Amino acid sequence: MNETALRTLLNDVAAETPQRTAVDSYLAVETARRQRRLRQRLVAIGAAALVLLVTVATAVVAVAVRDRPAPPVTPRQAPTSFDPLKLRVTPGWLPGGYIPTQTRITASDIRITYSSADHQGVITVYLAPRKRIVVEPVLAPASVPGAAIPRTVPPGAPGPDVNGEPSSWYPEGSRMNGGGPAGRVGQLRFQWAPDAIGLVDIGGLTDPQDVAVRVAKALKVQPGTPTPLPYSLAEPLPHPVFELITGEIGSPLAWVHVQYGTSYQDVKAQVDYATSKTDNTTVNRPRPVGTWRAEVTRVDKTTTEVRFAPSIDTRASIQAAHADALRIAAGFRVTGKLQDQTTWK
Numbered sequence: 001m002n003e004t005a006l007r008t009l010l011n012d013v014a015a016e017t018p019q020r021t022a023v024d025s026y027l028a029v030e031t032a033r034r035q036r037r038l039r040q041r042l043v044a045i046g047a048a049a050l051v052l053l054v055t056v057a058t059a060v061v062a063v064a065v066r067d068r069p070a071p072p073v074t075p076r077q078a079p080t081s082f083d084p085l086k087l088r089v090t091p092g093w094l095p096g097g098y099i100p101t102q103t104r105i106t107a108s109d110i111r112i113t114y115s116s117a118d119h120q121g122v123i124t125v126y127l128a129p130r131k132r133i134v135v136e137p138v139l140a141p142a143s144v145p146g147a148a149i150p151r152t153v154p155p156g157a158p159g160p161d162v163n164g165e166p167s168s169w170y171p172e173g174s175r176m177n178g179g180g181p182a183g184r185v186g187q188l189r190f191q192w193a194p195d196a197i198g199l200v201d202i203g204g205l206t207d208p209q210d211v212a213v214r215v216a217k218a219l220k221v222q223p224g225t226p227t228p229l230p231y232s233l234a235e236p237l238p239h240p241v242f243e244l245i246t247g248e249i250g251s252p253l254a255w256v257h258v259q260y261g262t263s264y265q266d267v268k269a270q271v272d273y274a275t276s277k278t279d280n281t282t283v284n285r286p287r288p289v290g291t292w293r294a295e296v297t298r299v300d301k302t303t304t305e306v307r308f309a310p311s312i313d314t315r316a317s318i319q320a321a322h323a324d325a326l327r328i329a330a331g332f333r334v335t336g337k338l339q340d341q342t343t344w345k
Contacts, residue, residue: 053105078130078196079223081107082246084258088225089127092218095211098123100341103246105227106204115250116320121204123215127192158211162190169209189210190222202211215233228344231273231304233332246341254339269308271328275338276303285330294325296332304332 018269051139051151059274084105091100094114098121110127123132130133144228156168169188185201192198200215227244239260248254255274289295296304306319306329336343 021109037040043094053161078221079130081129082110082223083107084241085227086224087156087227088220088222089125090220090222091125091215092220093214094123095121095205097249099248101106101249103244103249105244105267107242116204122202123211124199124201124203125215125219126132126201127221130196135200146168156189159188159190160187160213162213163192165191167213167216169212171209185337186212188216190216192216192219228336228337228341230334230336230341230344232333232335232345233271233328234333235328237269237271237328242305250328250339256338267309269306269324269328271332272303272305272307273332273338274300274303274305286326287328288322294329296329298334303335304329306332 001024009040038133039229048233065253075078079234082105084107087105089110089112091114095116097117098114099117100112101115102111104111108129109132110125112125114123114125115121126134156170159169161167167188170189187204188200188204188209190200198216198219200212235258237309241260242262243257243259243264245257246255247257250308253275255272258271258279259267286294286296286306294306297321298304308324308328310317310321
């Protein structure tokens with residue numbers, strides 16, 4: 001098709017009268033608008049219904065969870081003996097101003113003393129391993145000097161449940177903490193774990209039973225967790241620990257004493273870390289003391305002493321024990337402040 005024929009065709013189409021149609025353009029536009037508004041309403045209604053459905057479902061689940069009986073709590077288990085280097089005892093609650101001042105941990109018991117700032121109030125916690133019969137330290141009244149230890153536990157007044165088990169209250173208590181400076185003593189006997197006896201001894205407080213119950217209920221015992229200490233050893237000693245004692249914590253005379261071996265009759269070694277009464281100038285420099293001891297003094301007025309018992313009483317054995325003491329003392333590292341137990345790791 002040439003250009004002239006194309007122009008003629010386009011002119012004919014433009015001049016042609018359009019055919020009539022049954023479609024009303026204005027009505028079509030209005031119908032489309034109504035359909036769009038209907039879709040918007042349906043979307044809004046669906047969203048509201050979804051929100052309502054989620055709300056109802058959440059409420060139903062909450063009621064079901066609330067009404068469902070709580071799963072049984074597995075009671076904490078006590079070991080049959082304690083490891084003094086792997087035991088953490090934390091008081092969940094203490095009266096204001098009380099801090100731990102003395103701790104003694106052996107394979108057969110734990111004894112921790114908490115004292116008030118003025119030392120007029122004393123709280124002592126005693127814990128025994130599982131299935132250990134505890135007669136001590138439930139003694140005769142503290143006001144009776146030299147009273148004999150009974151062979152059986154005397155009956156006490158019924159106390160409130162602690163850890164789901166009944167407790168006993170002894171208004172006269174024991175002499176475990178000397179009665180306290182104020183002379184008012186009471187003792188709570190309870191189970192800190194199944195078949196494991198615990199005691200809370202109170203001195204110097206006017207409401208001893210209430211305090212003892214709160215201390216017992218909040219007590220946290222974690223066997224197997226490393227015992228916090230203010231130092232570490234680069235080389236562990238080749239003997240088990242049978243006793244760990246801390247004393248005068250919170251005062252300038254604080255000290256830590258650890259004994260290695262199996263008993264007091266079989267002491268293999270010991271490590272002592274204590275404050276010194278003299279100004280020290282030697283820093284981390286072990287020196288021999290006596291025949292089988294090594295000592296390190298520091299400018300912060302603390303002293304480390306390591307002792308090794310010779311296996312037999314010969315010159316060679318004594319020299320070997322001395323060498324062991326010097327080596328362990330050289331690997332002694334201070335990691336916390338001796339007087340502040342909160343810094344111990």
